[in-house]
Amino acid sequence: xxxxxxxxxxxxxxxxxxxxxxxxxxxxxxxxxxxxxxxxxxxxxxxxxxxxxxxxxxxxxxxxxxxxxxxxxxxxxxxxxxxxxxxxxxxxxxxxxxxxxxxxxxxxxxxxxxxxxxxxxxxxxxxxxxxxxxxxxxxxxxxxxxxxxxxxxxxxxxxxxxxxxxxxxxxxxxxxxxxxxxxxxxxxxxxxxxxxxxxxxxxxxxxxxxxxxxxxxxxxxxxxxxxxxxxxxxxxxxxxxxxxxxxxxxxxxxxxxxxxxxxxxxxxxxxxxxxxxxxxxxxxxxxxxxxxxxxxxxxxxxxxxxxxxxx
Numbered sequence: 001x002x003x004x005x006x007x008x009x010x011x012x013x014x015x016x017x018x019x020x021x022x023x024x025x026x027x028x029x030x031x032x033x034x035x036x037x038x039x040x041x042x043x044x045x046x047x048x049x050x051x052x053x054x055x056x057x058x059x060x061x062x063x064x065x066x067x068x069x070x071x072x073x074x075x076x077x078x079x080x081x082x083x084x085x086x087x088x089x090x091x092x093x094x095x096x097x098x099x100x101x102x103x104x105x106x107x108x109x110x111x112x113x114x115x116x117x118x119x120x121x122x123x124x125x126x127x128x129x130x131x132x133x134x135x136x137x138x139x140x141x142x143x144x145x146x147x148x149x150x151x152x153x154x155x156x157x158x159x160x161x162x163x164x165x166x167x168x169x170x171x172x173x174x175x176x177x178x179x180x181x182x183x184x185x186x187x188x189x190x191x192x193x194x195x196x197x198x199x200x201x202x203x204x205x206x207x208x209x210x211x212x213x214x215x216x217x218x219x220x221x222x223x224x225x226x227x228x229x230x231x232x233x234x235x236x237x238x239x240x241x242x243x244x245x246x247x248x249x250x251x252x253x254x255x256x257x258x259x260x261x262x263x264x265x266x267x268x269x270x271x272x273x274x275x276x277x278x279x280x281x282x283x284x285x286x287x288x289x290x291x292x293x294x295x296x297x298x299x300x301x302x303x304x305x306x307x308x309x310x311x
Contacts, residue, residue, distance in 0.1 A: 004087065007076055007078075013045045013048075013092035027096065028099060033058075103202075111200075119160045120202065130208065147291055195263075195264075249267050252267060
C-alpha cells in the first residue's frame with residue numbers, strides 16, 4: 001500500500017469540509033497522511049478536522065492568513081522530514097471519487113516512476129449541493145515545455161506527483177520563498193514539472209469539483225458566469241497580475257540555473273522577447289512551440305499580451 005501525503009490549505013471551510021473528509025476516507029489502496037495548513041479560519045474548520053483526527057492521520061497547523069498561494073506552498077514545506085511515495089493537493093470543498101489516488105498512482109507506476117512525474121486527471125463539475133452539473137471538457141495532452149509558460153494550468157486538486165518531483169517542489173519554493181510574488185501552487189508545480197520531468201494529462205473523471213460562492217478559485221456556469229470569466233481574464237491585462245507569467249519565468253529560471261544539468265534556454269528566449277516591442281513581435285510570429293496545445297482563442301490573447309509585454 002502506497003503512502004500518500006495529501007496537502008490541504010483551509011480557510012473558513014466548514015460548509016463542505018466534512019464531505020471532502022469523507023471522500024478522503026473512501027480512497028482505496030492508499031495510506032493517507034493529511035497535512036493541513038489553516039490560513040486563519042474563523043469558523044468551525046478546526047473543530048471538524050479534530051472530529052476526523054481519529055479516523056485519518058491529520059497534521060494540523062494553524063497559522064496566520066497569507067492567501068491561498070503562499071498558504072498551499074507553506075503547507076508543502078510541512079511534509080519535510082517525512083517519507084512518502086506520492087503527494088497530492090486537495091481543496092476543502094470538493095468530493096474525491098474512491099479511485100482518485102489509486103488511478104494516478106497506477107499510471108505513474110506503469111511508467112516506471114524513474115523521473116520527476118506529475119499526473120493530472122480530469123473532473124466533473126458539481127453544484128453547491130453536490131449534484132452533477134457537467135463533465136469538464138477533455139484535455140489535450142499536447143502542451144510542450146515551452147507552452148507550459150503560458151497555457152491554462154490544470155487545477156491543483158487533480159494533481160498527483162512522485163517523490164522525485166516533490167524534492168524539486170520543496171527546493172524550488174525554499175529558493176523563491178522570500179520573493180514578493182509567489183505563483184499559485186498549481187501553476188508553479190506545472191511549469192516546474194515540464195522543466196525537470198514529465199507531465200501526463202488524463203481524461204479520467206476522478207473527482208467532483210464544486211462550484212460555489214465559498215471556493216477561492218472556481219469555474220463559471222451559465223451565460224452570466226462565462227461573461228464574468230471573460231471579463232476577469234481580460235482584466236489581467238491591466239491589473240497588478242499583468243506581468244505574472246514573466247515573473248514566474250524569472251523565478252523558474254533562477255531555480256533551473258541552480259541545477260547541475262538543466263535546459264533553461266527556452267525561458268531565456270521568452271524573457272529576451274520581453275525587452276522590446278520588435279523582439280516581442282519576432283517571438284510572436286516565429287515561436288510555434290510556445291503555443292503548442294493551446295486553444296486558438298488563448299493563443300491569440302497570449303500573443304497580444306506578449307506583443308505589448310503585459311503577460
